Amino acid sequence: MENINTRVLELAPYQPGKPLEELSRELGIGDAIKLASNENPRGPGLGVRQALADAITGISRYPDSTGYRLKRILADRLDVDEAQITLGNGSNDVLELAARVALSPGSVGVVDEYCFVVYPLAIAAAHGKLTRVSSVDWGHDLDEMATAIDAATRIVYIANPNNPTGTWVNKKSLEKFLNRVPERVWVVLDEAYFEYVDGKDYPDGVKMIVDYPNLIVTRTFSKIHGLAALRIGYSVTSSDFADLMNRIRQPFNVNTLALAAAEAALADDDYINASRRLNTRGMDYVVKGLGKLGFSVIPSAGNFVSFESGLASRRIYEALLQRGVIVRPLGNYGMNEHLRVTVGLPDENERFLEALSQII
Ligand SMILES: Cc1ncc(COP(=O)(O)O)c(C=O)c1O
Structure with a gap:
C-alpha cells in the first residue's frame, strides 16, 4: 500500500x-x-439555554475564528496568557492537533496500556509509532513510562483521571515523572474530568506549566459543563506550542453556538x-x-x-x-x-x- x-x-x-x-x-x-x-x-443549565437562544441569530456568519471572548474569560480564570490557549472542536481536536504538531514519520508517542482510545488514533494519523506501557493496578506506571522514552519519542499522553479506568496520578508522582522527561518531549495531560476530582493531592496541570513548559494540558466542556453535543474543549500550553497548533487547525474549528454556550457555562458556578x-x-x-x-x-x-x-x-x-x-x-x-x-x-x-x- x-x-x-x-x-x-x-x-x-x-x-x-x-x-x-x-x-x-x-x-x-x-x-x-x-x-x-x-x-x-x-x-444543559438555564444560562446555557438562554445563551444559545441569543446566539442563534448569528449562525449565518462564520464564527469568531480567534474565540476572542472565550479565551479572555478562560485566561482570566486560569491565570494564564490568552496566547497559551487553543480552542478545539471538543478536546479531541486539541489532542489530535498536539500529535500532528509533535510527530513526524517514525517518531514515537508513548501511552498507557489502558489509555483513552483516541490517543493511539491521533498518533497513528500523525504517522507516529506507538509505545504502550503496561499499567499497574489499572493506572499509569509513570516510572515505566519515563523509562520507555527514547530518542525517537516526541509525545506522551496521560489522562488524569484516566478513562476508562478512572485511576489518577497524584502531584508528587507527576512531578517526579516530569523531572525525568527530557524537555524536547511533549507531555499531554488530559484533564477532561478535572472538575469532578476531589482530592488534595490531585495536581492542577495548568499551574504546572510555568515549571514544565513541555506540558500540554487539555480540558473540555463536554463533561461537567454539559455541552458534549456542541463539541468544545481547549488546551493550555506554552504560547510557542499554541502558535504551532494554531497554524494547522481548521480556521473555524469551534462554532458560534459552542462559543456562546461555553461562555455561559463558565459563568454558572x-x-x-x-x-x-x-x-x-x-x-x-x-x-x-x-x-x-x-x-x-x-x-x-x-x-x-x-x-x-x-x-x-x-x-x-x-x-x-x-x-x-x-x-x-x-x-x-x-x-x-x-x-x-x-x-x-x-x-x-x-x-x-x-x-x-x-x-x-
Ligand atoms: C479522557 C478523555 N479525554 C478526552 C475526551 C474527549 O472529550 P471531548 O472531545 O468531548 O472534549 C474524553 C471523552 O470521553 C475523555 O474521556
Missing part, C-alpha cells in the same frame, strides 16, 4: 457509546437511559457545583450497589466507574440493553471482563442497579 498512511490500517475506528435513538430503533425501547459516554446527566455534588452522591450509591451485588470496582475519580463483570461481560451488556440501560463494554480497551457505567441521575443509577440485579 504505497498510497496511504499504513499506520491507519492498524487502527479500529472509535466506537462511541450506543446512542439512545439507536436502541429505541433496534429494540423499540422508548424510555432507555444512557450511562455510556460520561456525559452530564442533568442536561451553581450548575457546576450541583453537578459535582450529584456525581459524588451518585458515585457512592453506584459503587456501594455494585459491591452489594458482588462486583469489584476500580476506584474512580471521574463521573464513571468500571467494574469487573467477568467472562459474561458481553452478555450482561446485552441484557442491560434489553432492559433499556446502555453502559459501555470495554473490549476495545483490552478489558474484556469489565464494563463501564457513567454516574447518572439518582433514578437512573437505581434503574441500572435494579436491572443488573435481575440479570445476575
Whole structure:
C-alpha cells in the first residue's frame, strides 16, 4: 500500500457509546437511559439555554475564528496568557492537533496500556509509532513510562483521571515523572474530568506549566459543563506550542453556538457545583450497589466507574440493553471482563442497579 498512511490500517475506528435513538430503533425501547459516554446527566443549565437562544441569530456568519471572548474569560480564570490557549472542536481536536504538531514519520508517542482510545488514533494519523506501557493496578506506571522514552519519542499522553479506568496520578508522582522527561518531549495531560476530582493531592496541570513548559494540558466542556453535543474543549500550553497548533487547525474549528454556550457555562458556578455534588452522591450509591451485588470496582475519580463483570461481560451488556440501560463494554480497551457505567441521575443509577440485579 504505497498510497496511504499504513499506520491507519492498524487502527479500529472509535466506537462511541450506543446512542439512545439507536436502541429505541433496534429494540423499540422508548424510555432507555444512557450511562455510556460520561456525559452530564442533568442536561444543559438555564444560562446555557438562554445563551444559545441569543446566539442563534448569528449562525449565518462564520464564527469568531480567534474565540476572542472565550479565551479572555478562560485566561482570566486560569491565570494564564490568552496566547497559551487553543480552542478545539471538543478536546479531541486539541489532542489530535498536539500529535500532528509533535510527530513526524517514525517518531514515537508513548501511552498507557489502558489509555483513552483516541490517543493511539491521533498518533497513528500523525504517522507516529506507538509505545504502550503496561499499567499497574489499572493506572499509569509513570516510572515505566519515563523509562520507555527514547530518542525517537516526541509525545506522551496521560489522562488524569484516566478513562476508562478512572485511576489518577497524584502531584508528587507527576512531578517526579516530569523531572525525568527530557524537555524536547511533549507531555499531554488530559484533564477532561478535572472538575469532578476531589482530592488534595490531585495536581492542577495548568499551574504546572510555568515549571514544565513541555506540558500540554487539555480540558473540555463536554463533561461537567454539559455541552458534549456542541463539541468544545481547549488546551493550555506554552504560547510557542499554541502558535504551532494554531497554524494547522481548521480556521473555524469551534462554532458560534459552542462559543456562546461555553461562555455561559463558565459563568454558572451553581450548575457546576450541583453537578459535582450529584456525581459524588451518585458515585457512592453506584459503587456501594455494585459491591452489594458482588462486583469489584476500580476506584474512580471521574463521573464513571468500571467494574469487573467477568467472562459474561458481553452478555450482561446485552441484557442491560434489553432492559433499556446502555453502559459501555470495554473490549476495545483490552478489558474484556469489565464494563463501564457513567454516574447518572439518582433514578437512573437505581434503574441500572435494579436491572443488573435481575440479570445476575
Ligand atoms: C479522557 C478523555 N479525554 C478526552 C475526551 C474527549 O472529550 P471531548 O472531545 O468531548 O472534549 C474524553 C471523552 O470521553 C475523555 O474521556
